[in-house]
Amino acid sequence: MLKPGTSSVVAASNTGDSLRRRPRLGERFIESWIFLAGLFAIIILVGIIAVLIKEGLPIFTYSSPWQFLFGTKWYPTSEPPTFGILPFFVGTLMITLIATVAAVPIGVGCAAYLAEVAPPRIRETVKPIIELLAGIPSVMMGFIGLMLLSPLVKSIFHLNTGLCGLTAAIMLSLMSLPIIVSVSEDALHAVPKEFKEASYALGATKWETIRHVCIPAALSGIGAAIMLGVGRAIGETMTVLMVAGGALAVPLSPTDPMTTMTAAIASGIGNAARGGLQYQALFAIGLILFVMTLAVNLIAERVLERQKRKFAR
């Protein structure tokens, strides 16, 4: 331990040391700001959780979690109000399931084609187009669903209205395609070249190699891609708000009009007084939604990380 004063003597005798020890206050200042900025992502995430818990949890003093989760009646303005989110939960599940089932074969097929089959020119044309799809705002997709798809669905299935879960699910499947394609394609690219070459050496055709070597090797990455697509579909708001129909009953068939958890928040929050029961209930839905998407994303991230390590040499 040096006494105060001795360090400056040491520093003066050694230029390199003095450079290192010169108190660059401005630099320290900037670096502390940089550190703070680095923490911002955590601050916002924690902030989101805190807000959702603070504003949403009080609803459970009015309505038990069981009633809230499995109640089938959402009447926020009746006397007394009832808050059961089962209709929204079922709506979210139904739309997400249909959207995912529709998007997975197309998305994975497209990724396999782009990664293994397509000549460079087609690849270079198709990839930006799919990136373009990711850039189209969700309200625009809702508008397209409203104007073009819902009349089509109405006439094909002889419905009273084309604004139903199925229409929303078709639009959502389109919207979850970009992430499924890009993450699956990355996973296929990560498969070591030696795997494919070994397969060719055994006399397998290109398709057999894709089918029996590439896709199995990339399976966990493709799984993560699907999870991310599911996360996207669960959280999508505007498209569903515009085309799913907005009915408050528990949907029994995909062609019923329905409301999802996201749409319920978006359509209800404007009329909810701050701190009122409906306001709390909507934040509680937000909390459940947040937990669901967080779980899906965490699992996908874990899987991708593991896959990256598996093929890293």
Place this chain on the structure above:
Amino acid sequence: MVDRWLIAFIVYVVVNIAVVILAIIKAKMTRKISERTAFGFLGLATALAALPVLFIIIYTIVNGAGAISWSFLTQAPSQAGKAGGILPVIIGTFYLMLGTLVFALPIGVMAGIYLTEYARDNWLTRLINMAIVNLAGVPSIVFGLFGLGVFVLTFHFGLSLLAASLTLACQALAMVITTSREAILAVPREYREGSLAIGATKWQTVRHIVLPQALPGIITGAVLAISRAAGETAPILVTGAAFLVPRLPSSPFDQFMALPYHLYTVASEVPGMSKTTMWGVALVLLVVVLSFDVLAAIIRFRSRQRI
């Protein structure tokens, strides 16, 4: 006799070989055919993924072009949006993009610098990375609730341009951080070492060597982020967008009109809206959002060519 047996044996062998060869050829053929079929399906999947986008864009241009006129772009709406133009709506969206950029860019770039230049590989860094990944997956309406709870109500900004910009900035942050981090990581190590070797401090190196090199990548990310912000509806729906505001916002605490919210309202909420107007609003929104996407692509392409 022997000749006959010999000929019979040779014929037998030849036939056998022929059968085997034919079987091989046939197997090869069916394998080829099954490959063709499979590739056909993969191509079909690709077409199904790519064609709807082109259809949506072309259809919107064809149907919306009729609404686009000088007065549509330069006048305020009248008769509850049924007549007049959408100038305040466009301007509102540009204010939002600007607001998002002002808040998200500095913090995002500094966070990118922290993660690449300063952070050690420890639990905190892992936690930050995890937060970034998960922030990107948070539903937009949840960001809206966060903005409502924090900026509108707790900070008392009210339903305002400021609250909406801050909310969108929080949402854009993950993307700005990720793209800046990639851009900074791509700067060769030797540049930093050269700078440090001639006596520059760490911050001087970052400021004068690393950042200028990473600039195109950072700008690409920022442009993409504000293009997303321009199209977001759910977060501004709860934090301050309004359908009809008589004047342009004169302060950050005013409510505002914005393209995506306007499209939502004219399409879903206002009965008796003319289809031409709706497609016109949709086209303007699409052009604003996609032109920024294209701008980002051009910047990225240019900077790649330079290297």
